[in-house]
Structures are given as structure tokens and as C-alpha cells.
Amino acid sequence: MDIDALREETPGCANRVHLNNAGAGLLSRRTLDAVVSHLRLEAAIGGYEAAARQTEAIGAIYANLAELLGGRADELALFDNSTHAWQAAFHSLALRPGDRVLTGRAEYGSNVLGYFQAARRSGAEIVVVPNDPSGQLDTAALAELIDARTRLVGVTHVPTGGGLVNPAAEIGRITRAAGVPFLLDATQSVGQFPVDVEEIGCDLLTGTGRKFLRGPRGTGFLWVRGTLLDRLDPLVVEMESGSWDGGRGFSWRPGARRFATWETSVANVLGLSTAVRQALDLGPAEIGRRSAALGARLRERLAELPGVTTHDLGRTRCAIVTMRLAGMASAEVAAALARQDVNVSVTAAEHAQFDTEERGVHPLVRLSPHYYNTEAEIDRVVRAIAELARARRRA
Structure with missing residues (x-):
């Protein structure tokens, strides 16, 4: 460098x-220029018209994120922040009384509140996996705690309040063997060091643009493994995520776009794409x-x-x-x-x-x-x- x-x-x-x-x-200056130049274009010709001129550039964010994460472009949806991406993923699971969600002590505060809300609504049980002597999630304890009632393992990769890096790949090995979905909050890790969804073995991953990726605020993303989509029921449907069937019903959009919303900041999307591309180039x-x-x-x-x-x-x-x-x-x-x-x-x-x-x-x-x-x-x-x-x- x-x-x-x-x-x-x-x-x-x-x-x-x-x-x-x-x-x-x-x-970086190139990210700043991407955001500001599009805002100027919107001011000059109109927001819809400016977006129409940037169709190819807007589409590039999915390819760039897929390259960064080791997934596919159709497995990605964009959000205005990582918490909304995480909530969209987590609440797409239909939890019932007696179901169990396993998480770690390093879990981010908003995720914890989401767990509390789900437990209150559904009667599901939230189980906190203990740490091992080093302070990371105890993977042996995790393996013992997973049972037939476990619907999800949700873990924060790097906590907001410390330098810990949880053993995500080992967690992924355990969840794959058990057939339990694994939701990884990678908000503090994507952009700080390599994060590859295939190497880790997670099924859902959330992240933000504003932190170590150096993108603009107001950007987030969700990656969903394609084989998991049929097991998820997104909490919200709207014109970006679903298609009207002409009668009194709808069908979900293909891929992870079924989690997305139509309205977004195009300037921020272009800034995020630029920042991701810079990280890839470095x-x-x-x-x-x-x-x-x-x-x-x-x-x-x-x-x-x-x-x-x-x-x-x-x-x-x-x-x-x-x-x-x-x-x-x-x-x-x-x-x-x-x-x-x-x-x-x-x-x-x-x-x-x-x-x-x-x-x-x-x-x-x-x-x-x-x-x-x-x-x-x-x-x-x-x-x-x-x-x-x-x-x-x-x-």
C-alpha cells in the first residue's frame, strides 16, 4: 500500500x-465524488431521471459486494443500515413457542433487543452460549446446546465494544453439520479484514458501508444463501420485493431482492459501490x-x-x-x-x-x-x- x-x-x-x-x-475522495456528483445530477435533471442514467452503475454494487463476500449478486439486498438488514433477516424466521435461538455474549445491542421482542411475541427461547476462557464464543458449548428445537444461531463476528474476533468459520462448521441456519452480523468485520461466506459457512450475513468499508452513512446490506430462501418469509412486502399476480395475491421477487425496498438513496448506493471497489482493489x-x-x-x-x-x-x-x-x-x-x-x-x-x-x-x-x-x-x-x-x- x-x-x-x-x-x-x-x-x-x-x-x-x-x-x-x-x-x-x-x-476517500473518489467515494465523496461519487456521492456528490450524483446529488448534483439529481439537482440538475431530477431524481428519477438521474437514476435512469446510472442504471449500469447502480447494478454494479451487487457484483462488487458479491466479489467482496464470496457470494452471488442475486443473493444480496441493499438497506439503509445494517440493523434494518439484520432485522429483515431475523424476523423472516417464523418462530413458535419452544423454538430456540442461540447467540453469544458479544451480540450487538440492537440484535439483542430483536431477540427479546421475538421471544415476547412468539414464546421462543433465547439461549446465550458462554464464552471460552479466552473470551470468544465457546464452540464446544455451542455444539452441545444445539438440539432439535434450535431454529437459528445468530452471532456477532466482531463486537461493537472490543477487539474480539469470534471464530465464525468454526461456528459455521458446527451449524452446517447440524442443519441449523447461521446469521452472522459482520457489521464491524466486513472491510476490516477478509470475510468470505463460503469459508465461514454462514447462511445470512449483514453489514454496513459506513465503518471499515469507508462508505457513506445510510448504507447497509444483507446476503442470503440461495438455498435458504424457501425457508424464509420476509416480514414486509412491497413493490421492490414482490410482484402482484393480477388478482388478490403476489409472488416474491427472485433471490434476496425479496427483502429489499424500492426507495433508496442512489447517491449513497453509488458511494458504497465505489468504496467496495476501492477495498477490492487494495x-x-x-x-x-x-x-x-x-x-x-x-x-x-x-x-x-x-x-x-x-x-x-x-x-x-x-x-x-x-x-x-x-x-x-x-x-x-x-x-x-x-x-x-x-x-x-x-x-x-x-x-x-x-x-x-x-x-x-x-x-x-x-x-x-x-x-x-x-x-x-x-x-x-x-x-x-x-x-x-x-x-x-x-x-
Whole structure:
């Protein structure tokens, strides 16, 4: 990678150290241009007319995402965010009293609320698989918990509040052997390192554009394995997802488009397609190696600082790093760094309910570098946190 060239093409790199890629990555200039140029075209000739001119470019997003994920273009549907994509997938399962849904302690907060709602409506049971000693999902326990009543295994690949990478491929091996659908929330993993649906063996996958893919906000996607479609009943039907039969009925559109909605932001779709294409051109494996190395450098140097503790779990860890500074609230640390033009974020207990039940460590400072960050930036942030620690000790 030519890091200098990538940073030159990323306007935000000139203004601050951006370590909040787990929240939203910085847009590249080519992605920004794709969004803005289409908005200008809409303003000049009209929204429908602008979309008609971009039919081929709009269609390219499905091919680009399919290449990125290792699936097929007809297995993809677009959404305005990953939570809506996840809800569309999860609620397409008709759960009944006694059915079981297995999930992990790292599950994202909105997914957990979806589980609670489904349990309330249907009488299904939500079972939380324990972690193993490293803090990742215990795959041996998962295999033992799957039984004839299990309708779904739903797992978050990388949690919102830590650097853990759950063993998705091993989970997929277990669910395939048991014949149980596997829904993977890849919101924090797609774009950060390679995610291949065939290697993992999941049946449904959701993701977002705004984080490590560096796409615009307001973009998300759902991948559905074609062989699973007949077992799913999407919760909503409208003119994009279904076709009127001429009488008093309808049929679903072919493929995963049966989950989609007609109205969308064409500008955002074109921006997402551009961002995905850039990730493909750079190489997901290369992106993953560099991002993980920056995360490891940051985690190791923070752990050496007096008064600083890091809180990332798992055998495999990614670029997301969580920490606490003794005697200083995490929100205060984030605010102090922001005054030095360093972007970080703070985790929340309600965003990781099952993790909070077990650890109770949130809120933590969350730092998440990406490939366009530099080693010098990492070292600058470590020095800034070290100075905060020294000031706290002197106070």
C-alpha cells in the first residue's frame, strides 16, 4: 500500500487523527465524488431521471459486494443500515413457542433487543452460549446446546465494544453439520479484514458501508444463501420485493431482492459501490494485515502505560482497541483527545447487554485505526494518553 497516496486521497486525514473507524470511516475522495456528483445530477435533471442514467452503475454494487463476500449478486439486498438488514433477516424466521435461538455474549445491542421482542411475541427461547476462557464464543458449548428445537444461531463476528474476533468459520462448521441456519452480523468485520461466506459457512450475513468499508452513512446490506430462501418469509412486502399476480395475491421477487425496498438513496448506493471497489482493489487481505498490525501496536503500547488497562477478549483480535484510564471517566478521556484533534468513541453498556452481564466493564474508550492511519499517529495518541495519565496522577 502507498499510505501517503491513500492519505492524500482522504481529505479527513489532513485535519485529525481518526481512530473511530468502528464508528464511521473517513470517505476517500473518489467515494465523496461519487456521492456528490450524483446529488448534483439529481439537482440538475431530477431524481428519477438521474437514476435512469446510472442504471449500469447502480447494478454494479451487487457484483462488487458479491466479489467482496464470496457470494452471488442475486443473493444480496441493499438497506439503509445494517440493523434494518439484520432485522429483515431475523424476523423472516417464523418462530413458535419452544423454538430456540442461540447467540453469544458479544451480540450487538440492537440484535439483542430483536431477540427479546421475538421471544415476547412468539414464546421462543433465547439461549446465550458462554464464552471460552479466552473470551470468544465457546464452540464446544455451542455444539452441545444445539438440539432439535434450535431454529437459528445468530452471532456477532466482531463486537461493537472490543477487539474480539469470534471464530465464525468454526461456528459455521458446527451449524452446517447440524442443519441449523447461521446469521452472522459482520457489521464491524466486513472491510476490516477478509470475510468470505463460503469459508465461514454462514447462511445470512449483514453489514454496513459506513465503518471499515469507508462508505457513506445510510448504507447497509444483507446476503442470503440461495438455498435458504424457501425457508424464509420476509416480514414486509412491497413493490421492490414482490410482484402482484393480477388478482388478490403476489409472488416474491427472485433471490434476496425479496427483502429489499424500492426507495433508496442512489447517491449513497453509488458511494458504497465505489468504496467496495476501492477495498477490492487494495485487497482485503492486505487491508486486514495492516489494520490488525496497527491495532496490535496500539494495544501493546497502551498496556505498557501506568494506570491504563486494555479490555479486548479472544484468541484473535482485530484493530478495535478498548481501554480505561484509572481515575478518569472514559467520556472525559475521549473529550480530552478530541481537543487534540483525535477521534475516538466510548462504548455503552446497553450496546452489549450480554457482555455487560458478565463483565460490567463499560463504558470504555474505543480506539479503532484503519489501514490509512500511520504508526506515527498511533504513537502520538499513546503519548497523549500517557500525558493524561501523568496529569491524573499529579492531581
